[in-house]
Amino acid sequence: MTSANARTFVIIGGGLAGATAAATLRKEGFDGRVVLFGEDPERPYELPPLSKGYLRGEDERDKVFVHREGFYGERHIELRVATRVVALEPRTQEVVTDAGERLRYDRVLLATGASARRLAVPGADLSGVHYLRTLADADALRDRLGRARNAVVIGGGWIGAEVTASVRQLGLDVSLVAPASVPIERVLGREVGRIYHDLHAERGVELLMGAKVEALVGTHAVEAVQLADGRLVPADLVVVGIGTTPRTELAVGAGVAVDGGIVADEYLRTNVPGVFAAGDVASVWHPRLGARIRVEHWDNAKRQAQAAAKNMLDREAIYERIPYFYSDQYDLGMEYSGYAPSWDGVVFRGDPNAREFIAFWLKDGRVAAGMNANVWDVNAAVEALVTARTPVDLERLVDLETPLEDLERIVLQPA
Numbered sequence: 413m414t415s416a417n418a419r420t421f422v423i424i425g426g427g428l429a430g431a432t433a434a435a436t437l438r439k440e441g442f443d444g445r446v447v448l449f450g451e452d453p454e455r456p457y458e459l460p461p462l463s464k465g466y467l468r469g470e471d472e473r474d475k476v477f478v479h480r481e482g483f484y485g486e487r488h489i490e491l492r493v494a495t496r497v498v499a500l501e502p503r504t505q506e507v508v509t510d511a512g513e514r515l516r517y518d519r520v521l522l523a524t525g526a527s528a529r530r531l532a533v534p535g536a537d538l539s540g541v542h543y544l545r546t547l548a549d550a551d552a553l554r555d556r557l558g559r560a561r562n563a564v565v566i567g568g569g570w571i572g573a574e575v576t577a578s579v580r581q582l583g584l585d586v587s588l589v590a591p592a593s594v595p596i597e598r599v600l601g602r603e604v605g606r607i608y609h610d611l612h613a614e615r616g617v618e619l620l621m622g623a624k625v626e627a628l629v630g631t632h633a634v635e636a637v638q639l640a641d642g643r644l645v646p647a648d649l650v651v652v653g654i655g656t657t658p659r660t661e662l663a664v665g666a667g668v669a670v671d672g673g674i675v676a677d678e679y680l681r682t683n684v685p686g687v688f689a690a691g692d693v694a695s696v697w698h699p700r701l702g703a704r705i706r707v708e709h710w711d712n713a714k715r716q717a718q719a720a721a722k723n724m725l726d727r728e729a730i731y732e733r734i735p736y737f738y739s740d741q742y743d744l745g746m747e748y749s750g751y752a753p754s755w756d757g758v759v760f761r762g763d764p765n766a767r768e769f770i771a772f773w774l775k776d777g778r779v780a781a782g783m784n785a786n787v788w789d790v791n792a793a794v795e796a797l798v799t800a801r802t803p804v805d806l807e808r809l810v811d812l813e814t815p816l817e818d819l820e821r822i823v824l825q826p827a
């Protein structure tokens with residue numbers, strides 16, 4: 413398929429973004445060499461099942477992979493698993509692997525993702541303390557779940573909340589410890605976070621909010637979590653979900669600009685010619701939002717990688733999709749569209765108590781973000797409202813009599 417003078421496109425990072433970029437290059441007709449490096453021993457897989465169905469033993473292992481086994485070979489994508497790239501050298505246009513191999517590239521995509529932030533307290537390295545970022549992490553946690561009775565989840569973000577739900581569904585006693593006043597407070601705020609708080613409490617989770625972890629206590633294995641207020645919470649399993657760190661080390665070493673992630677423009681180009689970035693690691697200029705943002709969600713990794721691959725082929729694919737993500741906890745499923753680092757108020761369409769509603773985060777009379785919870789097939793309308801960025805008629809926005817299809821039309825034209 414490839415000729416001797418064919419160009420070589422290298423993708424560093426064998427996660428969702430890397431795998432999607434490789435597939436897109438072929439779909440777009442690129443017939444040069446595509447080399448996809450992943451330090452993980454597995455072929456690229458998706459992370460969402462690891463805190464949900466796969467963790468609970470409901471999803472088969474085969475379901476987590478981005479593509480079936482023969483996919484890469486059939487498309488002449490050279491997938492190099494268990495291979496870490498240790499250096500990127502833009503001057504000579506080479507990458508260097510941990511085996512010392514040098515490979516010359518014409519274009520390179522950094523899709524190195526993020527790693528789980530480590531807990532820095534005494535006892536954090538005891539056995540029974542788990543993180544969740546890789547398939548191996550999920551397997552180790554699953555194994556431990558089978559032998560544990562009291563789990564403590566540290567961190568009240570998406571991962572912490574989803575793991576709490578899954579572990580509780582498996583029948584363990586679970587305490588959720590977080591500094592915020594309700595789960596997922598940073599993104600959702602108190603009003604909507606309260607809905608998740610009550611959902612977990614109803615299912616029998618002990619929510620220790622406003623709490624700080626001082627130490628993990630135990631001899632070899634963890635036995636308890638010591639809180640700053642002196643409380644001791646029994647635990648034979650601890651799962652830590654306290655955020656992530658973008659994996660920017662290669663970029664830094666190569667002189668690629670990094671500022672809370674690898675800095676890229678709306679074409680996913682970095683400051684170094686021929687070097688692109690996409691997915692969890694990338695901090696990308698969003699022309700519609702007028703901000704540079706790093707988004708850590710499935711949809712972003714997939715679509716940004718598609719755009720990056722096209723741009724590697726000089727197709728000028730601007731990335732301006734409004735951030736979107738989803739989460740499932742117990743029987744509450746949701747989708748969220750938008751970007752609301754701050755807001756003036758939240759309004760509900762539908763009944764938050766019945767947990768069937770759409771919440772809208774408002775900023776200066778406009779919809780900054782919307783979340784549909786156990787209400788489906790409305791995401792396109794919600795996204796249209798966010799994208800419009802014009803003032804909305806609040807009364808009609810929350811009026812269930814206004815058909816959802818009309819949501820777009822209730823956006824008032826600017827004066």
Ligand SMILES: Cc1cc2nc3c(=O)[nH]c(=O)nc-3n(C[C@H](O)[C@H](O)[C@H](O)COP(=O)(O)OP(=O)(O)OC[C@H]3O[C@@H](n4cnc5c(N)ncnc54)[C@H](O)[C@@H]3O)c2cc1C
Pocket residue numbers: 424425426427428429430449450451452458459460461462463495496497498523524525526544545571659662690691692693707708709710711713736737738739740
């Ligand atoms: C448990 C969990 C559940 C999630 N659930 C949801 C959800 O419900 N909804 C949602 O929208 N999002 C969810 N997410 C987030 C979503 O999965 C991520 O945004 C997405 O996987 C990011 O893909 P990525 O390819 O950018 O990064 P990653 O998936 O992190 O992949 C990066 C890959 O690069 C490899 N790598 C890094 N450095 C090197 C190197 N130097 N050489 C070779 N390889 C390297 C890593 O080993 C890794 O495999 C979840 C995340 C986690 C952890």
